[in-house]
Amino acid sequence: MTDRIPVTIIPGDGIGPEVVAAARRVLDAAGAPIEWEEAEAGAAVFQRGVASGVPDETIASIARNRLVLKGPLETPVGFGEKSANVTLRKLFETFANVRPVREFAGVPTPYSGRGVDLVVVRENVEDLYAGIEHQQTADVAQCLKLISRPGCERVSRLAFELARAEGRPGVACATKANIMKLTEGMLKRVFEGMAPEYPDLEARHIVVDNCAHQLVRRPEQFDVIVTTNMNGDILSDLTSGLVGGLGFAPSANLGADVAIFEAVHGSAPKYAGKDVANPTAMILSAVMLLRHAGLDEVAARVEHAVEATLAAGIHTRDVLGESVSTTAFTDAVIERLDAAPAAAGAAGPGRAGRRVRQLRVPRVDDTPQTAKERVLAGTDVFIEWSGSPDELGASLEAIAAGTPLRLKMMSNRGTMVYPSRGAQPSLVDHYRCRFLARDGAQPTEADLVSLISAIGARHMWMHVERLQQFDGARGYTLAQGEDNAR
Numbered sequence: 387m388t389d390r391i392p393v394t395i396i397p398g399d400g401i402g403p404e405v406v407a408a409a410r411r412v413l414d415a416a417g418a419p420i421e422w423e424e425a426e427a428g429a430a431v432f433q434r435g436v437a438s439g440v441p442d443e444t445i446a447s448i449a450r451n452r453l454v455l456k457g458p459l460e461t462p463v464g465f466g467e468k469s470a471n472v473t474l475r476k477l478f479e480t481f482a483n484v485r486p487v488r489e490f491a492g493v494p495t496p497y498s499g500r501g502v503d504l505v506v507v508r509e510n511v512e513d514l515y516a517g518i519e520h521q522q523t524a525d526v527a528q529c530l531k532l533i534s535r536p537g538c539e540r541v542s543r544l545a546f547e548l549a550r551a552e553g554r555p556g557v558a559c560a561t562k563a564n565i566m567k568l569t570e571g572m573l574k575r576v577f578e579g580m581a582p583e584y585p586d587l588e589a590r591h592i593v594v595d596n597c598a599h600q601l602v603r604r605p606e607q608f609d610v611i612v613t614t615n616m617n618g619d620i621l622s623d624l625t626s627g628l629v630g631g632l633g634f635a636p637s638a639n640l641g642a643d644v645a646i647f648e649a650v651h652g653s654a655p656k657y658a659g660k661d662v663a664n665p666t667a668m669i670l671s672a673v674m675l676l677r678h679a680g681l682d683e684v685a686a687r688v689e690h691a692v693e694a695t696l697a698a699g700i701h702t703r704d705v706l707g708e709s710v711s712t713t714a715f716t717d718a719v720i721e722r723l724d725a726a727p728a729a730a731g732a733a734g735p736g737r738a739g740r741r742v743r744q745l746r747v748p749r750v751d752d753t754p755q756t757a758k759e760r761v762l763a764g765t766d767v768f769i770e771w772s773g774s775p776d777e778l779g780a781s782l783e784a785i786a787a788g789t790p791l792r793l794k795m796m797s798n799r800g801t802m803v804y805p806s807r808g809a810q811p812s813l814v815d816h817y818r819c820r821f822l823a824r825d826g827a828q829p830t831e832a833d834l835v836s837l838i839s840a841i842g843a844r845h846m847w848m849h850v851e852r853l854q855q856f857d858g859a860r861g862y863t864l865a866q867g868e869d870n871a872r
Contacts, residue, residue, distance in 0.1 A: 398457020400653025439470030508618025556588030633664030
């Protein structure tokens with residue numbers, strides 16, 4: 387191994403510099419042929435006025451090296467700039483977040499001895515994390531949930547390929563498709579359409595809340611779970627809790643060209659500089675980087691050293707019992723770099739020990755699909771209104787009179803409130819007003835523009851959606867209480 391592999395290393399914020407330094411020390415001691423190129427992102431960059439939290443120099447380094455070991459980055463909560471973590475994932479299209487968890491000897495949990503060993507594959511750049519939000523009224527905010535066919539295809543295929551590469555028997559797709567039939571339902575449909583290409587693997591769908599329930603009751607039933615971005619964020623934190631916590635949860639953000647490796651945990655600023663943080667997750671993230679780079683032998687040495695250290699009862703303060711510092715734990719791992727796999731004693735029962743060797747990161751055809759037939763059915767106009775639904779409904783019916791469009795219904799927070807069906811939910815000042823084509827009419831773009839203009843002359847509207855049918859299928863959902871009749 388004479389050629390050195392360039393890797394961009396970002397220390398990060400809070401405890402990041404400590405755990406990243408620990409991982410770097412271990413890899414250097416193990417003889418990993420890596421040329422580290424340090425770069426910056428996160429809090430200090432935000433403070434300099436860079437809105438993304440990622441300077442141009444860091445972007446250039448990642449684009450050049452294509453491999454990144456990154457510490458946790460602070461993200462403003464509820465205000466201010468975008469997440470630097472999300473910025474990096476989206477800039478480099480690292481579309482899959484791979485988060486393995488397994489039990490370790492020496493880390494007691496309520497699940498010890500049950501063979502917990504699974505991987506959550508989280509779609510990483512779409513969903514609510516697109517971060518497209520609008521304050522529509524003073525009381526109502528909106529976030530757009532964007533799910534694409536290519537995004538679902540990429541993450542589904544990677545999950546199948548990972549299961550095959552690690553010799554795992556199956557993949558579970560966890561969605562909320564029973565409620566969000568178009569968005570979450572897209573992942574379910576794509577996953578199930580792809581499953582026949584992998585006849586050697588068991589493919590099943592599970593509703594995400596049941597998945598969370600089953601993970602707590604019987605986690606050993608799962609091998610690979612593929613899911614959407616928000617679901618994956620939540621489920622992967624849950625799974626880390628099964629094996630001792632976030633301090634033991636590594637991850638990889640994989641794209642077709644760039645891979646970013648980081649611990650799942652955050653920056654934990656209250657522990658920064660105290661030499662108490664658990665570096666295990668970061669060291670194991672570095673192991674994932676080594677395997678991704680084809681350095682299997684040194685990866686195995688480091689992984690076995692971590693296992694042997696934990697099996698010997700050496701751990702940081704996040705595990706019950708006598709603890710050691712971050713530095714002392716790192717020293718102990720380095721001392722055990724030549725430990726034989728059997729000495730690690732950490733595989734435990736079950737399926738531990740399977741690790742990716744040659745995982746194919748898929749490229750998919752992202753050429754937009756074209757419907758054979760597309761029909762304009764009408765429009766949803768979102769209106770700010772503080773009066774009664776009946777008053778607004780009467781006004782909109784009068785506005786639409788004589789046009790090719792009729793007011794079908796109005797909903798408030800997703801529930802139909804006009805025409806009234808008897809029950810009256812609590813109302814906010816945000817109404818979705820659905821206009822569909824009158825019988826025998828085919829509305830045009832000009833009809834929609836004319837209607838919206840007439841509505842705007844009397845009411846405050848803030849959002850418009852085209853209602854379309856694609857190849858005869860309705861491209862929009864019904865409100866709670868709305869019937870299917872045109």
